[in-house]
Amino acid sequence: MKKNKNKTLNKVFNNDAREILKFLGSDIKIKTTITSPPYFDMKDYGSENQVGYGQTYELYLQDLKSIFESIYSITDNDGSLWVIIDTFKRDNQVVTLPFDLSNKLKESGWLLQDIIIWKKDKTVPWSTKGFMQRKFEYILFFTKSNEFKYNKDRVRNFDTSQLKRWWVKYPERYNPKGKALDEIWEFPIPVQGSWGDQYVRHFCPLPKEMVATMIEISTDKEDLVLDPFAGSGSVLFQSSIMQRNYVGFELNIEYINMFEDYIKKMHSKLKKEHSKIIDNSDQTLFEKRILELRALKFGRILVNKIEENFEIEAKVYVTIRKFLTEKTKLLEVDYELLMSENIELNTFLNDILIKPPFSKFGITAKIKFKNNQELKRGKYYGYTKTNSYAYSSLPIESSKIKVISKICVNLKESDYE
Structure with missing residues (x-):
């Protein structure tokens, strides 16, 4: 003082x-x-x-x-x-x-x-x-x-x-x-x-x-x-x-x-x-973990919505680009879909991303399409269509893996009863 x-x-x-x-x-x-x-x-x-x-x-x-x-x-x-x-x-x-x-x-x-x-x-x-x-x-x-x-x-x-x-x-x-x-x-x-x-x-x-x-x-x-x-x-x-x-x-x-x-x-x-x-390091870690969980779950729901409405297999790479300080937007995230881009799918995504549940996440989503499915160098973690809070032991090439990211989370609800 x-x-x-x-x-x-x-x-x-x-x-x-x-x-x-x-x-x-x-x-x-x-x-x-x-x-x-x-x-x-x-x-x-x-x-x-x-x-x-x-x-x-x-x-x-x-x-x-x-x-x-x-x-x-x-x-x-x-x-x-x-x-x-x-x-x-x-x-x-x-x-x-x-x-x-x-x-x-x-x-x-x-x-x-x-x-x-x-x-x-x-x-x-x-x-x-x-x-x-x-x-x-x-x-x-x-x-x-x-x-x-x-x-x-x-x-x-x-x-x-x-x-x-x-x-x-x-x-x-x-x-x-x-x-x-x-x-x-x-x-x-x-x-x-x-x-x-x-x-x-x-x-x-x-x-x-x-x-x-x-x-x-x-x-x-x-x-x-x-x-x-x-x-x-x-x-x-x-x-x-x-x-x-x-x-x-x-x-x-x-x-x-x-x-x-x-x-x-x-x-x-x-x-x-x-x-x-x-x-406040513990609070910073909690904030980072919550936002990472949001980014992964957003990607999982995105894939599920695509598969529910189109007869295609979907998979997405998730990369957090920026942590934001706005009240309504907290994250800027890239979502790279492993598929060819088409007009019908684009129209569908533009429509659903501005509505709940996506609008509730505080995420500015950058949707990209990637035909080349080769990953960049580094360690990646895969998540299934039902779980984006604990990575799977399956290889990321598995058809059951729907979300791929460098974000690593491995949580169990039972640990927080």
Whole structure:
């Protein structure tokens, strides 16, 4: 992270978040705010005049609204706000804090884009009459405008062990970047030592993987992340090791001292660890494999369609020419048919290639005809008319081989049950 001349950056203020504009200049532009506000009067965070503890519910909501109005005024137009918050019970009924706060924030101009369920699993094992054991919290995702930063491709799930086995046979149905996150996030609450041995526990610790996900979605390197209720600084620390600037507010000086001590001791080590985690080589391999499967299956369906409509034996050579970056077209592929060209076949191909299923593959297909069936030098793999995700042991000259390519895939659905 580059050093910034602005002295307010990469600092935790020992000040009240209700006075946030007194300490952040008008030139400050927040890209995203990630925070978990104090739990109303359920917890005493050890500071006088704190938000939540000792207040009425109405005053508590009004203070939160005022704080987030101030944050709104210094947030970039493409900026966002993540609020981790939960319901609680008072006077024998549930208080819908997430929804009450959401309405207050919408009055301030914030746009509610999504409600995510944080399934946290490990929690205090208690429940009350009419109130089940608490296993989740709400994450409210707001933006300042409709034009907000949203790097969803960076946080897709490309772990094939967690994908349904259908990706092997139906690659055209899967985004090459991986499966999009759904609205239930499973991140266990951190246990002692999960942030490092030198980090003491805080009332409401946030999982670093969950914080990293929010940061990755809403910011780029050098962007500014705010936490107005910094606590022990988990949001700020994660921002720092991900090469974002940060600023925080915290009334408890002990938490600030702990954070500053910890960042001195652990920053370099955990930054290196994070760099290894965010290595996107696995995602690149998944993307390449999905696109290769698409190219082969396209060729197999092409051959099958020709044989179904014409009394000829068909075979095709498949060569990926270019990986594209367009949203609708991802590949440019040569399909060399081993047959003579004729007008009727050309008309048929021109008609079917612009319709499903071919139009669903994201492939720009270059159809060629090749009378000379000799292959160029190199290793080739053959695929049958029923399987384009595992090459056949048959010689490529076999009449059962319909697709020939230098692309080598050998997958089994059963490996991904």
